[in-house]
Amino acid sequence: MTTDTVEKAVSKTLLLDGRKITISGIAKGSGMICPNMATMLSFIATDADVDAAFLQQCLSDAVEDSFNAITVDGDTSTNDACVLIATGKAGNKALDSNSAGAATFVAELNALCLHLAQAIVRDAEGATKFVTVSVAQAQSKAEAKKVAYTIAHSPLVKTALFASDPNWGRILAAVGRAGVEQLDIAGVNIFLGDVCIVRNGGVDSDYTEEQGQRVMNRHEINITVELSRGSESATIWTSDLSHEYVRINSEYRS
């Protein structure tokens, strides 16, 4: 059985050595999604000629900030896979990290992976919201990702998103329990879209619930957290927790 409901496919083209290069990818998945490259499946192919070691490095890097930066339910699957095939049929000079076209190839590959990864979240089981969680001013990227995933996995945050409820307390509570050592709550700022809801650990003095409600009513919502601890950041993408998610995963045999 599959619960995929939309096509997840994208192509990118670029020029290398005067040759038109195509990179195409497809993906599947909408539940049991918290990839750690191990049910999500993605297959990407290009006609470019690319050095094998460089190709692997490009894919590993691209996956880190795309497929490995999405979560629907936190349930990492047993068999996530992302495969990248380069046929060399385009006839370009074999690409490696020193090639003039390397940066362009990497940029297009990264954009393609991000498109497919976000497509999985847009098709998340039962989802009514597409949510971007960005955590900035962390001491490390791992710390930023940990805070972002704690917010993204919180059933209380996810049900608030489903309800279009600007419940800043649930977001702030998730930041607090994320396991950041010696977090100074006075340094925490939280934004819903462009609206500051929490400033220096407390409700922003200019915040009104109407402002938060306006952002929460949207289908696409950005949550941004600043930790005031460093200069590292991470962004992940997730969905809300709806009645439909519970129905799909409790009645899937019916």
Added chain:
Amino acid sequence: MTTDTVEKAVSKTLLLDGRKITISGIAKGSGMICPNMATMLSFIATDADVDAAFLQQCLSDAVEDSFNAITVDGDTSTNDACVLIATGKAGNKALDSNSAGAATFVAELNALCLHLAQAIVRDAEGATKFVTVSVAQAQSKAEAKKVAYTIAHSPLVKTALFASDPNWGRILAAVGRAGVEQLDIAGVNIFLGDVCIVRNGGVDSDYTEEQGQRVMNRHEINITVELSRGSESATIWTSDLSHEYVRINSEYRS
């Protein structure tokens, strides 16, 4: 607003120095429950005379395997608290770790804490199941708890429990992604109640879905996992993920 629906209170009595001692406790909480003694509240009082340092040690130990071993939704609250007060009014000789009655006092306190902690899970928001997750043969208690919490927090396991669905694959997948280093899947056994569903990492050859279904239809369900890695174990208590949980947490303002 509170979503507590049942009384969470218990008393224990014991004899110390010929004196009748009473320990009474109350608790509140049903959502945002994954205590790490920091919204769950519990107040316990005894009329025993107890040395302060010993009393603190007794409470810390009791909490570890009771309040700190339950989860409803994985959302650790910002202000869990468990307070134990000893008035000394019973007139017993002040109790410390060397007292003859220490073991009895500790046993009754532990039983009281476990009763209150389980009462919170029985009243979990939207819950239809009371689930005990035991993990045995781990290298450390922390490892056993990590595996148990990964199972208990999995939305796929929790929706399968809501559906009374003996989906052993979701439980096994949660064990696999729990982050145990060098886990040998061939050593993993999983039991639903007294029914072995997974033996040596695969479906048990004697298992039939009717057997699993019989256990899953119950209101109280035990999930036991053996890891074949060591001799440490841990038990935690949790609930299922139902439409009612989503309703309570998305419509709480209505």
